[in-house]
Amino acid sequence: MEQKDQLFKQIFDTNSKKIFHLCYGYTGDEDSANDLLQETFLKVWQNLDKFRNKSLISTWIYRIAVNTCLTYLRSEKRQAKDELTDNIIENRPEEFSEKNEQVALLYKSISKLEENDRLIITMVLDELPYNEIADISGISEGNLRVKIHRIKQKLTELYNQHAGI
Amino acid sequence: MQEFDHIQSLWQSHSVEVKISSEEMLLQAKKEVSGIKTRSLLNIFGMMISFAALVALLIFFPFTSWTTQAGLSIIIIAIAVSTFILYKDYKIISRNDFTQHPKEFLSQLKIYQLNKFSIYNKLYWFYAAALCLGFILYFYEMLNNLDLWFQIGISAFTIFWMALCATFLRKAYLKREKERLDLLIEKFERISSQFKEQA
Numbered sequence: 001m002e003q004k005d006q007l008f009k010q011i012f013d014t015n016s017k018k019i020f021h022l023c024y025g026y027t028g029d030e031d032s033a034n035d036l037l038q039e040t041f042l043k044v045w046q047n048l049d050k051f052r053n054k055s056l057i058s059t060w061i062y063r064i065a066v067n068t069c070l071t072y073l074r075s076e077k078r079q080a081k082d083e084l085t086d087n088i089i090e091n092r093p094e095e096f097s098e099k100n101e102q103v104a105l106l107y108k109s110i111s112k113l114e115e116n117d118r119l120i121i122t123m124v125l126d127e128l129p130y131n132e133i134a135d136i137s138g139i140s141e142g143n144l145r146v147k148i149h150r151i152k153q154k155l156t157e158l159y160n161q162h163a164g165i
Numbered sequence: 166m167q168e169f170d171h172i173q174s175l176w177q178s179h180s181v182e183v184k185i186s187s188e189e190m191l192l193q194a195k196k197e198v199s200g201i202k203t204r205s206l207l208n209i210f211g212m213m214i215s216f217a218a219l220v221a222l223l224i225f226f227p228f229t230s231w232t233t234q235a236g237l238s239i240i241i242i243a244i245a246v247s248t249f250i251l252y253k254d255y256k257i258i259s260r261n262d263f264t265q266h267p268k269e270f271l272s273q274l275k276i277y278q279l280n281k282f283s284i285y286n287k288l289y290w291f292y293a294a295a296l297c298l299g300f301i302l303y304f305y306e307m308l309n310n311l312d313l314w315f316q317i318g319i320s321a322f323t324i325f326w327m328a329l330c331a332t333f334l335r336k337a338y339l340k341r342e343k344e345r346l347d348l349l350i351e352k353f354e355r356i357s358s359q360f361k362e363q364a
Contacts, residue, residue, distance in 0.1 A: 012187035021181045037183065038190055042356050045191065046267050067359045103179045106172060125176040152169045159172055 008045055015058055016041070018126060019065045025122035026069045026115075028107045036072055040065040055135060062128070062136045066119050102163070109158035117151045124148055191264050197349060198263050198270075205255045212248040216241060228306065236302030243295035250288065254280045263353060271353045278346045285339050293331055 019040055023033035043064050051060055110118055116137070123133045130148070134141040185193070223237045257277045261270040300323055308316045 009187045012190070016183045016187075017181065020183045024181055025176075033181075034185070038185075038193065039352075039356055041187070041190055042194055042264070043359060045264060046356070064359065068355075071355055071358070099175075099178070102175055106175050106179075125173055127177075156169050156172060 004048060008048065011044065011048075011057060011061070012041055015061050018058075019061060021126065022062070022065055022119065022122045023069060025107065025110055025125070026118050028111045032072075036065070036068055039072065040068045043068065056132070059132050059135055062123065062132070066136055069119060070115060105159060105162045109155055109162055112158050113151065113154065117147075117154070120144075120148060121151045121155055124152070194264055195262065198258070201345065201349070202255070202259055205251070205258070209248060209251050209255060212244055212251065216244045216248060219244065230306035232302045233306040236299045236305070238299075239295055239302065240299035243292055243299065247288075247292050250284060254284065267353065267357055271350070271357060274346065274350055274353065278343070278350070281342060281346070282339070285335055289331070289335065293327065297327065 016037065020033055020037050023036035023040070024030065027033050027036065040061065044061055051057060110121065113121065120133060120137055123136065128136075130141055130144060133148075134144045137144070139147065219237060219241050223234065223241065228234050228237075254277060257273050257280065258270075261273060263270040304320065304323075308319060311319070
């Protein structure tokens with residue numbers, strides 16, 4: 001059991017930040033992102049013995065996180081709301097700056113994308129290799145490249161629209 | 166006009182902070198479950214205090230009428246049986262830890278919810294009937310020497326209190342408990358479902 005605890009701690013320390021960022025990008029809300037992080041790693045903890053080393057452990061965890069995000073928002077009947085992303089600025093007035101405003105706009109733009117697209121672009125923004133993203137999302141690499149190109153365009157368009165550029 | 170590269174650098178410059186450690190995360194999950202266990206234990210503890218107080222009353226007070234002794238005995242037996250049923254119910258959820266045995270815990274949580282519903286519906290009426298009979302017999306001697314208005318007042322208050330418990334309080338408790346358990350079951354089912362699908 002102690003060995004499992006140590007392994008889990010190591011996995012958590014290595015992957016939690018990226019997974020949290022993915023969840024944050026998906027929900028645009030820190031509390032929901034925390035809930036999703038907890039659910040993802042509870043699944044990891046409970047199913048650690050089922051991991052067969054067929055893929056990277058990070059890919060396995062990303063796959064769990066993506067599934068968790070999709071089912072969580074559906075079951076909670078929540079949508080990423082504009083006001084949630086606005087909170088990024090409102091909750092931290094001391095940190096208000098042009099850059100923070102741009103970050104808030106980015107999250108707002110991501111929230112306007114479709115659920116699956118939101119997750120894919122978050123992984124692209126985190127510079128995950130395309131073959132890994134394909135593995136996680138269950139899309140062939142060829143189709144994924146086309147899809148990513150389209151999402152990038154859409155996101156840039158949305159961002160510029162919100163920024164009034 | 167901003168390009169995608171700008172968006173990417175913006176994303177990467179926004180550092181997020183995970184405010185929880187792996188140990189805290191597992192503890193937090195356990196805490197949600199322990200809330201239910203604690204409430205169940207408090208319920209049992211309250212029943213045990215009532216049981217002890219009534220047994221002491223029966224032993225140390227020199228009641229002369231058999232009706233008082235029979236009344237108290239019926240109330241004590243009703244409380245003892247209910248406490249035992251509540252304890253059995255508590256044991257169902259205390260047996261497993263969700264973080265260690267999720268499948269077993271989830272199925273036991275569902276049994277616990279069904280049991281709770283049964284205890285506060287069907288079994289509750291047996292308990293209430295036993296208490297009513299017990300109080301009638303108990304009051305037969307106890308109220309005899311009191312003024313008529315006291316007799317009416319005490320009887321009316323007892324009836325009012327039992328009716329309140331049987332209707333409003335019971336329903337409110339059941340509703341709140343159901344909501345809590347539904348939320349927990351839904352969460353644990355969501356957590357377990359991904360790997361059930363893949364198995």
